Amino acid sequence: MANGESIVGADAPAGGFVQLLTPDGERVDSVTTADGITYSVDFTDDEYRELYRDLVTVRRLDAEATALQRQGELGIWASLLGQEAAQVGSGRAMRPQDMAFPTYREHGVLYTRGIDPIMPFGLFRGVDQGGWDANEHRFNGYTIVIGSQTLHATGYAMGVTMDGKTGGPDGEAVIAYFGDGATSQGEVNEAFVWAGVFHAPMVFFCQNNQYAISEPLERQTRIPLYRRAAGYGFPGVRIDGNDVLASFAVTRAALDNARNGQGPTLIEAYTYRMGAHTSSDDPTRYRIASEVESWKAKDPISRLRAFLAKQQVADESFFDEVDETAKTLALSLRERVLEMPDPQPISMFDNVYPHGSPELDAQRAQFAEYHASFEGSDH
Amino acid sequence: MSRIKEFNLPDLGEGLTEGEILSWLVKVGDTIELNQPIVEVETAKAAVEIPAKWAGVVSRIFVEAGTTVEVGAPIVAIDTDPSAGPLPSDLPGPVPSAESLAAVEIAPAEGAVEPGLIGGPAPGGRTAVLVGYGPKVTTAKRRPRVGTPSGSAVVVPPPPVVPPAPVAPPTPVARTGGPVLAKPPVRKLARDLGLDLATIAGTGPLGSVTRDDVQKAAAGAPQAAPIAPAVTTAAVFDASREQRIPVKGVRKLTAENMVASAFTAPHVTEFLTVDVTRTMKAIEKLKGRREFRDVRISPLLLVAKAVLLAVGRHPMVNSSWSAATNEIVVKEYVNLGIAAATERGLIVPNVKDAGRLSLRELAEALNTLVQVAKSGKTPPFDMAGGTLSITNVGVFGVDTGTPILPPGESAILAFGAIRPMPWVHKEKIKIRQVTTLGLSFDHRIIDGELGSKFLRDIGDFLTDPEGALLAWI
Numbered sequence: 001m002a003n004g005e006s007i008v009g010a011d012a013p014a015g016g017f018v019q020l021l022t023p024d025g026e027r028v029d030s031v032t033t034a035d036g037i038t039y040s041v042d043f044t045d046d047e048y049r050e051l052y053r054d055l056v057t058v059r060r061l062d063a064e065a066t067a068l069q070r071q072g073e074l075g076i077w078a079s080l081l082g083q084e085a086a087q088v089g090s091g092r093a094m095r096p097q098d099m100a101f102p103t104y105r106e107h108g109v110l111y112t113r114g115i116d117p118i119m120p121f122g123l124f125r126g127v128d129q130g131g132w133d134a135n136e137h138r139f140n141g142y143t144i145v146i147g148s149q150t151l152h153a154t155g156y157a158m159g160v161t162m163d164g165k166t167g168g169p170d171g172e173a174v175i176a177y178f179g180d181g182a183t184s185q186g187e188v189n190e191a192f193v194w195a196g197v198f199h200a201p202m203v204f205f206c207q208n209n210q211y212a213i214s215e216p217l218e219r220q221t222r223i224p225l226y227r228r229a230a231g232y233g234f235p236g237v238r239i240d241g242n243d244v245l246a247s248f249a250v251t252r253a254a255l256d257n258a259r260n261g262q263g264p265t266l267i268e269a270y271t272y273r274m275g276a277h278t279s280s281d282d283p284t285r286y287r288i289a290s291e292v293e294s295w296k297a298k299d300p301i302s303r304l305r306a307f308l309a310k311q312q313v314a315d316e317s318f319f320d321e322v323d324e325t326a327k328t329l330a331l332s333l334r335e336r337v338l339e340m341p342d343p344q345p346i347s348m349f350d351n352v353y354p355h356g357s358p359e360l361d362a363q364r365a366q367f368a369e370y371h372a373s374f375e376g377s378d379h
Numbered sequence: 380m381s382r383i384k385e386f387n388l389p390d391l392g393e394g395l396t397e398g399e400i401l402s403w404l405v406k407v408g409d410t411i412e413l414n415q416p417i418v419e420v421e422t423a424k425a426a427v428e429i430p431a432k433w434a435g436v437v438s439r440i441f442v443e444a445g446t447t448v449e450v451g452a453p454i455v456a457i458d459t460d461p462s463a464g465p466l467p468s469d470l471p472g473p474v475p476s477a478e479s480l481a482a483v484e485i486a487p488a489e490g491a492v493e494p495g496l497i498g499g500p501a502p503g504g505r506t507a508v509l510v511g512y513g514p515k516v517t518t519a520k521r522r523p524r525v526g527t528p529s530g531s532a533v534v535v536p537p538p539p540v541v542p543p544a545p546v547a548p549p550t551p552v553a554r555t556g557g558p559v560l561a562k563p564p565v566r567k568l569a570r571d572l573g574l575d576l577a578t579i580a581g582t583g584p585l586g587s588v589t590r591d592d593v594q595k596a597a598a599g600a601p602q603a604a605p606i607a608p609a610v611t612t613a614a615v616f617d618a619s620r621e622q623r624i625p626v627k628g629v630r631k632l633t634a635e636n637m638v639a640s641a642f643t644a645p646h647v648t649e650f651l652t653v654d655v656t657r658t659m660k661a662i663e664k665l666k667g668r669r670e671f672r673d674v675r676i677s678p679l680l681l682v683a684k685a686v687l688l689a690v691g692r693h694p695m696v697n698s699s700w701s702a703a704t705n706e707i708v709v710k711e712y713v714n715l716g717i718a719a720a721t722e723r724g725l726i727v728p729n730v731k732d733a734g735r736l737s738l739r740e741l742a743e744a745l746n747t748l749v750q751v752a753k754s755g756k757t758p759p760f761d762m763a764g765g766t767l768s769i770t771n772v773g774v775f776g777v778d779t780g781t782p783i784l785p786p787g788e789s790a791i792l793a794f795g796a797i798r799p800m801p802w803v804h805k806e807k808i809k810i811r812q813v814t815t816l817g818l819s820f821d822h823r824i825i826d827g828e829l830g831s832k833f834l835r836d837i838g839d840f841l842t843d844p845e846g847a848l849l850a851w852i
Contacts, residue, residue, distance in 0.1 A: 067414045071432040072389025280392035282425030
């Protein structure tokens, strides 16, 4: 493998991408892009093993969530199957002070931020509004509306600059997640304009999983998505989204650029959604089986496993232990999801105004009285 | 009791009310693990496998494959603690509770609108809306109010703050020019039925045309009182000797399309019997050529080619009637439909832009189309947008038919069986390969002259393909 001279990785789409770990589990020492930037990673054996553990764990938790939906315990689930490397690599590339703006599929990023994976399940089970303290977790709420979080992220990043929190290694950076379909939204293009013009300290992380629900990539763009960035005046780079090392290396570099005051970067993680768009979708209606099969050969976990085994960094007992631990975590998650309490009807008044209002209080009192008029009522 | 757990069919996709059990992956007595796939269910959105919610032993399957089940109805019971020994003998097995069984209800026999379509009745007494199924229009089950006599289910609504304005019954409102108001699905319905919205009196808000209005207009004059049956019900009507097949899936769609087409487009059918001996010889010649070495060549291929070439000479036959815009839309592309009998019923997938394909490409496209159709996996894209169709009734050994136009198309050719028949050939009676073509066309667009010329050209090509080719280029 020629190192340090070519951006073209194994199985790369036309135009190439940054790849540090091939689908066969071969390490590429470093990759230098046409912009003259060299990407590489320098992990200890422990760090490699923990990346593997992350990938397996987020996949296992995702599988449990999919099963829970099929069993009627979740209203809907958006599976991340196939996109683990893009999410784990970029998630682990963030520093503690960084802020993430996810879509509704970033369960892997959430996990690598050290957040309890149960956090979004209230939303999917329909027992809460999916509201959590974004500042506490450095992780904004799951955003369902396609692309709108990129504008939130850009505004937030501009605020970071105004607070004087950029310009050094301790600076704060922002990462906004979105998909290939979102690039056709006005919000995303507006965010590109604002971030470019105001030099916002942020990374636009696009997981190009090839389909906007059923609409294929060729209906979104005439050019590779990462090249759009040039038109907005900031760099764009494409990575092998199924390569956790490339995802880590490029995101880490882009975030560090941002925190040092070097402005935004667009990263296009070229990947594939192995499952349905959500549990309400049937991908066999718009994808052919051979395409899915070809992506199976590029699986993000099997390539890291092959690498770890070849390098004798890990053995079967380690892999078994990781699987077993992930399963235990998944079953514990299942139990906790099943125990989530249903919300009380009265709670609908709770998050309307921060300090209530006389009108709202009156409505709440009337509603409580009405409910108390039933036999066996808790109120 | 808690040892046996019933699994109820969940809502698998945001507002679905029912699903069809496609197949069971386990049987009674099987030991299953948590999350092991146990059943395949098809909903309006997708066919999915459902993983077991509990580990244990399958103690009962309530619903056989092929049955459509209401969401919330029990489909399987699982013994979650089989090691605890046999169940008490007085409990032969779990029986679904009366309440859960009540949820399994038979869909209404008929309705103003197709059940499940927007605006139509949905199972469970709901009204279908664009997403999900909207509120149930039934009295909600409620806990009794404190102080009300038990058994009385009177729900006293809280006194309204403002008395509601009296609601007048809907009456047709005369429109005063301007565009006709109607919701998009109603517009589509009217278009599908070939009705001009401007001619329909609207009874909806602001004089808008409702689904009911369109259906009433489609049904013609107001319904006359039903005529009393002349014969009293007698033993000859023996229900036990009748088989009732639920109308659903492809059969339902077929029926809708046939009715929509038959009562919208006035059909005419013409017939032509032709000697296709030379076509059969041409097929043999093609089979011997290197280019066609590994592709199946059938008479249908040359019939399709004949149709495509004849369309080139008479483009008007490849058109559709647009009642909404009062236009005839003549298409320069031919999406050639091929009616296919499948296990799930009749479908008409089409070869997109078939006129641009070489003979070899057309052969491959037809083969793929038919194979995919037989396997039941034709994607919706393949069935949409047909412009002209062929139905190969010959494969069933009949001579011809009067096919009904697929909605939106103006012509369909029935291609009958090819038989050796006595035929006058070169002034002598010979045994020749003969078939009958039947062409149905939409008489609003295609006059007898045009239809006849088109059919005659197809016949000429099949009588002498090489000669016709040379003459037409």
